[in-house]
Each structure stands twice: as C-alpha cells, then as structure tokens.
Amino acid sequence: xxxxxxxxxxxxxxxxxxxxxxxxxxxxxxxxxxxxxxxxxxxxxxxxxxxxxxxxxxxxxxxxxxxxxxxxxxxxxxxxxxxxxxxxxxxxxxxxxxxxxxxxxxxxxxxxxxxxxxxxxxxxxxxxxxxxxxxxxxxxxxxxxxxxxxxxxxxxxxxxxxxxxxxxxxxxxxxxxxxxxxxxxxxxxxxxxxxxxxxxxxxxxxxxxxxxxxxxxxxxxxxxxxxxxxxxxxxxxxxxxxxxxxxxxxxxxxxxxxxxxxxxxxxxxxxxxxxxxxxxxxxxxxxxxxxxxxxxxxxxxxxxxxxxxxxxxxxxxxxxxxxxxxxxxxxxxxxxxxxxxxxxxxxxxxxxxxxxxxxxxxxxxxxxxxxxxx
Amino acid sequence: xxxxxxxxxxxxxxxxxxxxxxxxxxxxxxxxxxxxxxxxxxxxxxxxxxxxxxxxxxxxxxxxxxxxxxxxxxxxxxxxxxxxxxxxxxxxxxxxxxxxxxxxxxxxxxxxxxxxxxxxxxxxxxxxxxxxxxxxxxxxxxxxxxxxxxxxxxxxxxxxxxxxxxxxxxxxxxxxxxxxxxxxxxxxxxxxxxxxxxxxxxxxxxxxxxxxxxxxxxxxxxxxxxxxxxxxxxxxxxxxxxxxxxxxxxxxxxxxxxxxxxxxxxxxxxxxxxxxxxxxxxxxxxxxxxxxxxxxxxxxxxxxxxxxxxxxxxxxxxxxxxxxxxxxxxxxxxxxxxxxxxxxxxxxxxxxxxxxxxxxxxxxxxxxxxxxxxxxxxxxxxxxxxxxxxxxxxxxxxxxxxxxxxxxxxxxxxxxxx
Numbered sequence: 001x002x003x004x005x006x007x008x009x010x011x012x013x014x015x016x017x018x019x020x021x022x023x024x025x026x027x028x029x030x031x032x033x034x035x036x037x038x039x040x041x042x043x044x045x046x047x048x049x050x051x052x053x054x055x056x057x058x059x060x061x062x063x064x065x066x067x068x069x070x071x072x073x074x075x076x077x078x079x080x081x082x083x084x085x086x087x088x089x090x091x092x093x094x095x096x097x098x099x100x101x102x103x104x105x106x107x108x109x110x111x112x113x114x115x116x117x118x119x120x121x122x123x124x125x126x127x128x129x130x131x132x133x134x135x136x137x138x139x140x141x142x143x144x145x146x147x148x149x150x151x152x153x154x155x156x157x158x159x160x161x162x163x164x165x166x167x168x169x170x171x172x173x174x175x176x177x178x179x180x181x182x183x184x185x186x187x188x189x190x191x192x193x194x195x196x197x198x199x200x201x202x203x204x205x206x207x208x209x210x211x212x213x214x215x216x217x218x219x220x221x222x223x224x225x226x227x228x229x230x231x232x233x234x235x236x237x238x239x240x241x242x243x244x245x246x247x248x249x250x251x252x253x254x255x256x257x258x259x260x261x262x263x264x265x266x267x268x269x270x271x272x273x274x275x276x277x278x279x280x281x282x283x284x285x286x287x288x289x290x291x292x293x294x295x296x297x298x299x300x301x302x303x304x305x306x307x308x309x310x311x312x313x314x315x316x317x318x319x320x321x322x323x324x325x326x327x328x329x330x331x332x333x334x335x336x337x338x339x340x341x342x343x344x345x346x347x348x349x350x351x352x353x354x355x356x357x358x359x360x361x362x363x364x365x366x367x368x369x370x371x372x373x374x
Numbered sequence: 375x376x377x378x379x380x381x382x383x384x385x386x387x388x389x390x391x392x393x394x395x396x397x398x399x400x401x402x403x404x405x406x407x408x409x410x411x412x413x414x415x416x417x418x419x420x421x422x423x424x425x426x427x428x429x430x431x432x433x434x435x436x437x438x439x440x441x442x443x444x445x446x447x448x449x450x451x452x453x454x455x456x457x458x459x460x461x462x463x464x465x466x467x468x469x470x471x472x473x474x475x476x477x478x479x480x481x482x483x484x485x486x487x488x489x490x491x492x493x494x495x496x497x498x499x500x501x502x503x504x505x506x507x508x509x510x511x512x513x514x515x516x517x518x519x520x521x522x523x524x525x526x527x528x529x530x531x532x533x534x535x536x537x538x539x540x541x542x543x544x545x546x547x548x549x550x551x552x553x554x555x556x557x558x559x560x561x562x563x564x565x566x567x568x569x570x571x572x573x574x575x576x577x578x579x580x581x582x583x584x585x586x587x588x589x590x591x592x593x594x595x596x597x598x599x600x601x602x603x604x605x606x607x608x609x610x611x612x613x614x615x616x617x618x619x620x621x622x623x624x625x626x627x628x629x630x631x632x633x634x635x636x637x638x639x640x641x642x643x644x645x646x647x648x649x650x651x652x653x654x655x656x657x658x659x660x661x662x663x664x665x666x667x668x669x670x671x672x673x674x675x676x677x678x679x680x681x682x683x684x685x686x687x688x689x690x691x692x693x694x695x696x697x698x699x700x701x702x703x704x705x706x707x708x709x710x711x712x713x714x715x716x717x718x719x720x721x722x723x724x725x726x727x728x729x730x731x732x733x734x735x736x737x738x739x740x741x742x743x744x745x746x747x748x749x750x751x752x753x754x755x756x757x758x759x760x761x762x763x764x765x766x767x768x769x770x771x772x773x774x775x776x777x778x779x780x781x782x783x784x785x786x787x788x789x790x791x792x
Contacts, residue, residue, distance in 0.1 A: 263585045265560070279532065281558040281588055282517045290532035290542050292521050294678065294685030295564045296584055349679045351662065374530045374544040374689070 002137040005056040009048035011141055016041035018108070022101065074127060076117055081110030109145065113138065157214025163226060164217035242312045242332035243363060258341040264300045265291065268311055268360055268369060271304040275360070275367045288370040289360070293351055299344045299360070301333050308335040309362050311344055313371065316356040348373045422574075422600035429574040429599060429620075430592040432508055436577050439504045443497050450493065508576070511588055514558040518549065520589075522561070522568030522581040523684035524607060524769050525614035525752070526701030531630075543633040544664075546688040547702040549618045552626035553596055559589040564684040569605035572618045578604050593620030596723040598697075598716055609753045610770070615702040625724030632728070632792070633692055637665025640790050649787025652780050660687035660771075663791065683755075683767040693791040694731040700752055700771075704740040711735035730792050738785065745781045747773045 002010065020037035027033060085107030092100025120134035121127075162170045184202065187194055221227065266279045266289045276285045291297050301311035315329040333342035351373045352358045358371035418424075428437040516537050521528040529550075531543040537552075549572075551557045561570055561581040570589060571578040579589035593599065603614035621629055640646035653661075654668060660678040668674055679685040693699070697707050697715065705712050711734075718726045740751070749756045754770025761767065776784070 265586055279517060279560075280586060281511050281514050281560055282534075283512060283514075286533070288533040290519060290530055292519055292528075292530065292562070292564075295521060295562065297562075298584075349677070349685070350675055353673060353675075355673070372533065372542045374542040 003051060003056040004136070006048045006051035007137065007140055009044050009051055013041055013044035013048055014112070016044055018105075021104075025097075025101075074117075074121065074130075076114065078110050078114035078117060081106060082114055083110075085110050154210065157210050157218075160214050160218040161210075163222040164220055166223060242310070242330065258300060258343050263298050264343075265289070265297045267300040267302060268362075269302050269304055270309045270362050270365045273305065273365050275362045275365050275369060277360070277369045286369075288372055290372045290374060291346055291348055293373050294347065294349055296345055296347045299346060301336060301342045301344060303336040303338060303340055305365070306338055307364065308337050309364060310335045311342065312361050312363060313344060313346060314359045314361060315348065315371075316352075316358060422598075423602065425573045427574060429597070430576070430594050432576040432590055432592055433574055435504050435507050439500055442500050446493060446497060508590065509588075511558055511590065513556050514590070515556045516551065517558045517560060518551075520549070520559045520561045520570060520581065521564055521686070522570070522603070522607070522614075523564040523686055524566065525603070525610040525754070526688060527568075527570070527603075527614070527616050528686060528688065531633075538627050538630045539634075541634055543630065544689040544691065545633070545696065547616065547698040547700075548598075548696045549591075549616060550626065550629055551591060551593060551618060551620055552623045553593050553620045555592065555623070555626075557591045559591060561587045561589060564686055566607050567605050568603050568607050568614065570601070570616070571604045572599050572601035572616065574599040575618055580605055591618065593618065595720050596620050596622055596625070597720070598727075608769070609755060610701070610703075613701060613703045613752050615698075617698060617702055619697075619727060621724045621727065625728060628724075628728055629695070632695055635692070637663065637691070638790070639666075640787060645783055645786040646790050647787075649783035649785070652776075652783045653787055656774055656776065656780070657690075657784070662687075662689045662691070664689070664691040681768060683764045683769045687771070690788070690791060693788055695728075695792055697727070697731070699741065700744055700748070703752055704744065705737050706731045706741065707735045708737045731789070733789055736785075736789065741785060741788070742781055744771075745774075745776055745784055749773055 016037055020034060020041055023031075023037055024034050085103050085105075088103030089100060089107055090103070092098070092103045116138045117134055120130045120137060123130050123133040161173065165173055188199055264280055266277055266286075268275065268277045268289075277287070277289055278284065279286055279289060289299070291299075299311070299313075303309045310333050312332040313330050315331075317326050317328055319325065320327050331344065331346075333344050336342045348358070348371075350356070352371065358373060360369040360371060361367075421427075426437065426440070428434040516534060517532060519530045519532065521530070526546055527549075529543075529545045531537075531539050531545075533539055533542055549559075559570065559579075561579055562585060563581040563583045565583065567583070568581040569578050570581055572591065575591045575593055576589060579587050581587065597620055599618040599620065601616045601618065603611055603616075605611075607614065640650055650666070653663070654666065654674060658666065658674050658676050660676055660681050662676040662678075663674075666674050676687070678687040681687075688699075694706065697705060697712065699706050707715070711731075715723070715726045744751050748754070748771040750773070752770065754768070754772075755761070755764065756768045756770045756772040758772060
C-alpha cells in the first residue's frame, strides 16, 4: 500500500515526468530546464522509493494493510478512458501535435487510474476497504486533476467565446459573466436556503451553456479581423506596414498609451498635416535630430491631427545578402489616432552621410525631419 | 620579611604599565595624524575638483545650499557629540547602583521633536528651491548629447543654427562650451551606469542605458574644469575622466568652425600619408575620422559595433584640437604646454586652447606608449583570449601589435587631425 508521504513524492515524480517530456518536445531538449526537470523526476522517484521502503518511518502503517484475500473487481470506466486516450493519440499523430499531447495526457491519466484501481481491488475481499486503499493511493490527485481539467475546459471554451465575439461584445460578455458569478456567489454565501439542488441546477446550467457556446464558437471560428491578422502574418515580429495601410484592422489595434518620458530623445509631431520635431531640453522646433550611434534611442511620435498617422524612419538603402537586391531600410510605428502616441526605438549602427541620408517622414503629411547619426 | 628589590619592582611596573600607555599614545597620535591630514587636505591649492569653488551659477546654487546646511549640520553635530560624550563620561558604569527609572519628560520630548522639525523645514525649503532651480531647462541655449561608455565620454553637438552648428560635431574627452551660456547635457550610456560630474560647474548626474538624463552646465569664465565618473563602472572607472573647456563666445564660434572643417588628407609622399594608410588598415575598424576615404575614393565607415562591447570608439576627427586622449586619462600635450594652457589668464585662454596640439607640444611619450600597448597604459578587458563574457568584443582598445615604424607613421598622421 502506498504511504501518504510516498504519494506526494510519486505525484511529484509523475508531474516531473510529464513536464520533462513536454519541455523536451516543445522547448529545448538540450536546455538546462530539461536537465532540471529530469533531475527532479529522479529525485522525486528516489525519495518516493525511500518513503515506501521505510513506510514513512511508521511501523504501524504496515499493520493497517490487509492481505489480499480475494479478487473483487468492480465496474470501472477507466479502460474506456484509456482506450479513448489511445485513439486520440493516434488521431494526434495524423492531425496536430496538440491533439497528440492531449491524447497522451488522457492515456497516461486513464492508465494510472486503471492500474491503481486494479491494484487496490486486490487488497482485500472488502470492496469498501479496497476503495479506501485506492483513495489513499491516488485520492490526493483526483481533485487537483479534475480541477485542472475543469479549469482547462472552462478557459478553452471561454477563450473561444471571447475570440469569436466582437471586441465590444467580448467586453460586455466578460462584464456580464463576471457580475453574474459574483452575484451568484454572494447569494450562495449569504442565503443558506439556496444551497442544494438549486445551486447544483444553476451550476449545471451554466456549465452546459458554457459548453454549448464554447463548442459553437470553436466551430464558427475567431472574429474576422483576427483571422485577417493571422493570414497577413501580422503576428510576426518582422511584419511592418510602413506605407499605405494594407490591413483593414491591423494598425488600429495599437496601444496608444506611452508611459516613458525620461527616456525619449526627441518628440515628432504631426499637426495640421505637417511634421515637426522637438528635442528634449530644447523647447523649440528643429528640422534635424541627432541620434547617437550604436545606442538604443527612443523617439516619441504624437499625432495631433484628426486623421490616423504613423512615423516612418528612412535609413537609406542596402543590398540584401540573400536576394542580392537593393532594399530600402527603415521601420515605422503603427498608426496613431488623434492625440495618441507611439514610440520608435532606433539603434543605428552606421553614421549618416551625404550619400546615405536618414530621415523621419509621416505618410500623408508634409515635410521631413533629418536624422543625423554622427 | 622578604627583601624587595626596588629596581626589579620598577622594571615590573614598566613591563606591565608602559605598553598600555604606549599603545594609547600611539592610537591618539595616529588619530591626531589622520585628523590633521584630513583637515589639511582642505588647504590644497591644486585641487581642480574642489566642490567648494563654484565656477558657474549651477554649482553656485549647490554651494549656496552647502553654506546654509553645513553650518546648521555642523552646530547640530557638535551639540549632539558633546552631549553624547558628556553622558558617556558622566554616567559610565563605575559599579554604582542603577538609578531610579523614570518614563521620560514630555517637555523634553516635545522640544526634541519640534526643534529638529523646524531645522529640517528650513533646510528643506532651501533644498527644494535649489533642486527646482537646477532642474530648470526652459531657457536652454545649447544642448549636447553626452554618452558614457567604458571608459570614456562621447560628446555630440546636434545641429543648432543659433550656435553656428550647421552639421553635427562629435568629440570625446573634453566638453567644449561657451561661457555664460546655459548648456544642457542630455546624458545616456551605451553599456553600464556612469555618472557625470564636473564639480566646479554642477552636481552629479547618472548616465543610464536606455534613459536620457538632463544636466545643466554654465561656466562664468574661460578655463578648464576637471571632473570624473562617479559611478563605479568597471575596471578603469578611476581612469574615466573628463574636462569641460569653457571658451568665450567668440572663441567657441571659432572652435565650432574648426570642428566643422572638412577633412584634409595628408600630402602624398609624406610620413603622415603613410600614417593615413596605416590608420585605415589598423584603426578605422573602430575609430571614425569624418571624411577619410579609401584609395577608390569611397568613404570609410568604421564598425565599432562589430569590435567593441559598447558599440562605439572615440571619433578621432580633429583629435589634435583636444588636449587629452584615452578618456581624458592622458594629456595630448606635454607638461609645459599643459601648464601654459591651464594657467593662462582668462583673456588668453581661448587662443592658447584653440592653438591645439603642435608637434612641439605633443606628449609623444604617452601617445606612443598608448599606440604600442594600450591595455598596459589603462586597465581594460582587452585580452583577445579572454573575451567570452563579452561575446568576443573588446571593452577597450586592444594591443594592436604595431611596429615602431607603424607608430611613427600614425603619430605623424594623427598630428594632422586638427
């Protein structure tokens, strides 16, 4: 029989095994993290072994055990779960790694539960005692395991709903659901008469509603602009739209609140369709900004116009080593609406020259600000 | 009755008592010596970083505050020390019985709360006024970007038409400013935190990577004002010096014109021309000289970001218009010429400084030693076999293994960079 101490360490060992396998597959097999997780696995297994061998140092525990008298199997759904896991694993091999991992989780979970149940049923002829043995062996993991699965399902379904609803709709749903949960929890806490079947009914109804809505929105897919982002590779770090806006939604998702102030070298404004700039410490307009070479430098862009604008820095041209073609160098901010701000962080390695001049421009606005890198 | 030898008794007395007296005397003498030394250092005349000799309005604000706070703090300190000493001596444990214990005296406690509060209020009013005055930037007349890196300061002057700066000026070691002008330094750093401090012109201000900190300087009269990095920044922190050179407005205009002069290549066939080739082959990987071109007429652009951890090396354009090199650790001029500039009268200072470094004035010894083996002159992490922590990049100038011929040529070439 498993002792209480060994259960903890066996749980740790199991968790380490799963973490180490996932880390090795998805993160980096040669990383120090993988070594640490496998080390934790070995350490957990070692301590669990010691704990089992010494019966947690408690000789009386042994006496509680009842020798197996007869095999009294009871109905179990774990073989079905195990088979389902195996099927999902096979499905995952053919479809997607996430499905594969999900299948492994179901397979391992079902297998462990099945094994423990089978082992516990051999403890005695007393089914009640056997159930106690099973509970002692693995009961500590039942609720955390179920809770993890339950939370995962809730999070997944809820995320599908939020991603399918419009931006404003998602906000409303979030507020309504959060308020409803808070009110319900308040009623449960303050009205003891509500406890019982009515609470279970509401919870079940909520769970069903979530499941139905989650499945429906998972099938219907994410809202159109998110699909467009993904299709246009807008999530890529290298993605830039510095010319005319191509995406319908992309630039409007920018966070237009800039908190840094003491780390800004200069501020570029667009006002009345014209570009102008001020350097920190010199409170008058300048037509040239000097940017230190080889040093990260922040430029604040503030749009004072009605129309949306973006700041573009033009850093000359260079031949692309891979394509052999001459390409324009530079980068830009996302669009900023009226009275909104964006920051451009530059780290320019090469000095500017007459042949290779740098500049700030704002598409749709007049003028340019020269960028000088000494 | 035993016989007592008076001589022996005296010797015993000497053996047991004298060492205690002697050690006390030594401690007292040592303390007196240290105190006197500390006290006498205040009398030093050759102290270019003296914080009590302000040479500009910003430093004067700090000095004025010191003149208020120091006497108050001094009087309070003396009173507290005297009282503490008196109490320690009078009530020290002499084996007497413990006196009756009381729970304090309200009027004493109230007095000891109100008096310090009043003192701190007075000090606070002047301190806050000083802080706000020092932070004023609206009336700035000249801005200069100051970038710290291990272990030198880079100064770049953005284009400012009203100061005659039509193209950016980049320099290092010596910050040149016009007198009577409100100059605003915009400090940052390329590697670690440094701190900029010219005591005669203002207080300290940290230069922090990714941030821009403002420090205002203004000099009342022409001269050179010394300073030093005051934030520990690595191996050669103590050698990271700087000098602010204040010129009259007319002389500053001349200096600006000189800095904006186009590059002139040395005449063909001269030693300096050979030095230019050596410079291009050896030095231009990190050091930029604006306007220098290769044999095909293509501008040479240095790439310090590929060689140096900070991503920058001093721009050597117009090097000989400065009086220092290697992060202001060494003088470019010899001792005689240095003294001539530093001790020049106010009205003569500008002309002497603007004369730059002539062949006669060049501190050839240190310059040659630097070119021969820079890490031996200034501690730097520049050992090629020990650059793991900096991804193969140097933190200072490495030993380039130049021959004496190369050094001759380079010195001749560098002398042309005026």
